[in-house]
Amino acid sequence: QKEVEQNSGPLSVPEGAIASLNCTYSDRVSQSFFWYRQYSGKSPELIMSIYSNGDKEDGRFTAQLNKASQYVSLLIRDSQPSDSATYLCAVRANNAGNMLTFGGGTRLMVKP
């Protein structure tokens, strides 16, 4: 079992809809959680970080963290075609140095 799991997709949503991306992790001591967006042929771009249970909103993006259930999700409201990319979930445990453990990514396609 991978330490960080994501559905590889593709997740297809119509323009203007809410896209929901999910991630589960296995290490209970994980403390820091990040969502990166990666366009094809480009490097990962940080879009959200979350450290405590609950929701964190930034513009059209909302990250949700539930440590008891060991999942973190990313909601994208009013999805745009320009949101089409692979979304990577990354987790860092306090006792694992500063390295990030990534999921395999979920490919999101927003159709006009």
Next chain:
Amino acid sequence: GAGVSQSPRYKVAKRGQDVALRCDPISGHVSLFWYQQALGQGPEFLTYFQNEAQLDKSGLPSDRFFAERPEGSVSTLKIQRTQQEDSAVYLCASSLLGIGNEQFFGPGTRLTVL
């Protein structure tokens, strides 16, 4: 520059050649990381520096891989006697020091070993 820079952006090597990949982190970022990303997968950790000290090299896949950051700024990832399975994108990231600090990635170097 404002972001992490890496060079070369693309590298083609014949099997058995040595390669050196360079990373220039964001100014003031103490922490520097190297990751390897295979096609269709998420990045995988290779090694971590805090200033010039290599604190974690647990992700380096073999003793053919070597990284250094002698002055605590620019870092070089060297791969000796390259093999086809080394073909991947090599990503460098940097961050401020601290548990919660976010890592910012460079554009990566795409290595193809023929």
